[in-house]
Amino acid sequence: MGVRMNYRGLKDLLPESSVTMRALHILPAYSAYRTTYTLLRRSRRWSREELAAYQAQALSRLLEHAYEHVPYYRRVFRERGLVPADIATPADLALLPFLTKEIIQANLPDLKARNYPESAFEYVTTGGSTGIPVGFYYEKGVSRAREWAFMKTQWDRVGYRFTDRCVVLRGYVVGSAKENVYWKKTLLGRWLLMSSHHMTDETLPAYIDRIRKFRPRFIQAYPSMAVILARYMVEHDIKPFPTVKAVLCGSENLYPWQRSLITEAFGCRVFSWYGNSEQTVLAGECEESTHYHIFPEYGIVELIGRDGRPVTTPGETGEVVTTGLINPIFPFIRYRTMDAAILGDGPCSCGRPYPLLDTVEGRLQEYIVTKDNRFISMTAVNMHSGVFDNVAQFQFYQQQEGEVLMRIVKRPGYTEEDTEQILRELGKKFEGGVDVTIRFVGEIPRTRRGKYQFLIQDLPLDRWGLSECEEECRTESG
Numbered sequence: 001m002g003v004r005m006n007y008r009g010l011k012d013l014l015p016e017s018s019v020t021m022r023a024l025h026i027l028p029a030y031s032a033y034r035t036t037y038t039l040l041r042r043s044r045r046w047s048r049e050e051l052a053a054y055q056a057q058a059l060s061r062l063l064e065h066a067y068e069h070v071p072y073y074r075r076v077f078r079e080r081g082l083v084p085a086d087i088a089t090p091a092d093l094a095l096l097p098f099l100t101k102e103i104i105q106a107n108l109p110d111l112k113a114r115n116y117p118e119s120a121f122e123y124v125t126t127g128g129s130t131g132i133p134v135g136f137y138y139e140k141g142v143s144r145a146r147e148w149a150f151m152k153t154q155w156d157r158v159g160y161r162f163t164d165r166c167v168v169l170r171g172y173v174v175g176s177a178k179e180n181v182y183w184k185k186t187l188l189g190r191w192l193l194m195s196s197h198h199m200t201d202e203t204l205p206a207y208i209d210r211i212r213k214f215r216p217r218f219i220q221a222y223p224s225m226a227v228i229l230a231r232y233m234v235e236h237d238i239k240p241f242p243t244v245k246a247v248l249c250g251s252e253n254l255y256p257w258q259r260s261l262i263t264e265a266f267g268c269r270v271f272s273w274y275g276n277s278e279q280t281v282l283a284g285e286c287e288e289s290t291h292y293h294i295f296p297e298y299g300i301v302e303l304i305g306r307d308g309r310p311v312t313t314p315g316e317t318g319e320v321v322t323t324g325l326i327n328p329i330f331p332f333i334r335y336r337t338m339d340a341a342i343l344g345d346g347p348c349s350c351g352r353p354y355p356l357l358d359t360v361e362g363r364l365q366e367y368i369v370t371k372d373n374r375f376i377s378m379t380a381v382n383m384h385s386g387v388f389d390n391v392a393q394f395q396f397y398q399q400q401e402g403e404v405l406m407r408i409v410k411r412p413g414y415t416e417e418d419t420e421q422i423l424r425e426l427g428k429k430f431e432g433g434v435d436v437t438i439r440f441v442g443e444i445p446r447t448r449r450g451k452y453q454f455l456i457q458d459l460p461l462d463r464w465g466l467s468e469c470e471e472e473c474r475t476e477s478g
C-alpha cells in the first residue's frame with residue numbers, strides 16, 4: 001500500500017556516469033519534473049470546480065489518445081459502440097470495462113501507445129510478493145520525474161527540502177555485519193540508507209547511535225522497519241531524535257498501532273501516503289489530518305463495493321479502481337488495484353477540495369475471511385497492545401475460510417499464558433468467526449523487496465467478488 005509505491009528515491013533521477021549521458025537523461029527528466037511541479041503549485045489554489053474541470057479535460061485527452069493510439073482501447077471502444085466523446089466526466093467511466101492485471105498481462109503489446117518510439121519505453125514490474133505480478137511501461141526519464149514532482153508537493157506539507165538530511169529505512173541491504181556497519185551514505189551524503197536485514201536487539205543500539213550523530217531532519221521508512229526501531233526505543237526508554245521533524249511512511253500499509261508506536265518513540269508526526277507503481281493513484285496526508293487526500297491531477301479514483309456498485313457513503317469500504325492521468329505511454333483506465341479503502345468525509349479543514357480516503361485497508365489479500373464470509377481487516381489486530389508484549393514477530397496464514405495459522409517468533413519471556421491471552425484477544429476480534437492455530441517459528445522472512453507481510457492470504461485472490469458492472473449499474477451511475 002502504499003502502499004506500494006515504486007518510489008526508489010532521487011537516485012532514479014540521477015545520471016549515469018558520462019557527462020553526455022547525464023545531459024541526455026537529465027534534461028527531459030528535469031523538464032517533466034519542472035512542468036508538473038509548477039502545475040501543482042498553481043492547482044493548489046484551485047476551487048473544486050476548477051479541479052473538476054481540469055480533471056475532465058485531462059480525462060478527455062487521455063481517452064482521445066487511447067482511442068487513437070492504443071490498440072487495446074480502440075478495440076474496447078469499438079466493441080461497445082462507443083467513442084471517447086461519450087465519456088465526458090469521470091462518472092461516465094462506468095461505460096468502460098475494468099482493466100485487470102490478467103488483462104494487462106494478456107495484452108501487453110496492445111496497451112503500448114503507438115505514437116511513442118520504442119526507445120521511450122521502460123519496462124517496469126511490481127513486486128508480486130503477494131498477488132499477481134504485473135509488468136507495464138513507464139516513459140523513460142519522464143514518468144519517474146513526474147512522480148517526484150507529486151511526491152515533493154506532498155512532502156512540502158511537512159516542510160521537506162531537497163537539501164535535508166534523511167535517514168532511509170526501506171528494504172535495503174547495505175553495510176557489512178563483519179565491520180559492524182549497517183548503513184551507507186548516498187546523495188552527496190544527505191541520505192543515510194540503513195540496512196533492513198541487520199536490525200536486531202544486538203545491533204539496534206548502534207543504529208540509534210548512528211542516527212543521532214547523523215542529525216537527520218526526516219526519516220523515510222517502511223512502517224514495518226520503523227516499528228522495530230520504535231519498539232526498541234520505547235522499551236528501553238530511549239529519547240527521540242531531537243532533529244527529526246517527521247517520519248515519512250510509504251510503500252506498505254500503515255496500521256493504526258504502528259502509527260501510534262512510531263509517534264510515541266520518535267516524538268514527531270508520521271506522514272504517510274498511498275500510491276502504486278502503476279502510477280494511477282497517489283494520496284497523502286496533509287498538515288492538519290491523517291486522511292489520504294487524493295491528487296485529482298494524478299488520477300481518478302472510483303471506490304467499488306462488494307456489490308459492484310460505487311461506494312458513495314463515507315465510512316464504507318470499496319476496492320480502489322483507478323484511471324491514471326500522468327502516464328499516456330501505457331494508459332491504465334479503470335484499473336483494479338486490488339486494494340481496499342474506506343471513503344472519507346470531506347472537505348478537510350486544510351481547505352483542499354480533494355476527495356478523501358479515510359484509511360487504506362491494504363490489499364484485498366490483507367483481509368482474513370471468516371466462516372460466514374465476512375472480511376476482517378488486518379487493521380483490527382493491534383500488535384502494540386500488552387497482549388503481544390512477548391511476541392517478537394507474527395504472521396497469519398490463511399488457506400481456508402474461517403481458519404488461520406498464526407506463526408509467532410517468541411521473545412525470551414514468552415509463556416503458555418501469552419498463548420492463551422492471544423487466543424482470547426483474537427477470539428474477540430474475529431467474533432468467533434475464525435479458528436486460530438498457533439505455531440512457533442524461529443524467524444519470519446521478509447519479501448524479496450524487504451517488506452513485511454502480516455498476513456499471507458492463500459484463498460483465491462478475487463474474494464471481493466467484484467464482478468464486471470453490467471447494464472444494471474451502468475444505467476444507475478450514467
Ligand SMILES: [Zn+2]
Pocket residue numbers: 285286287288289293348349350351352
Ligand atoms: Zn487536509
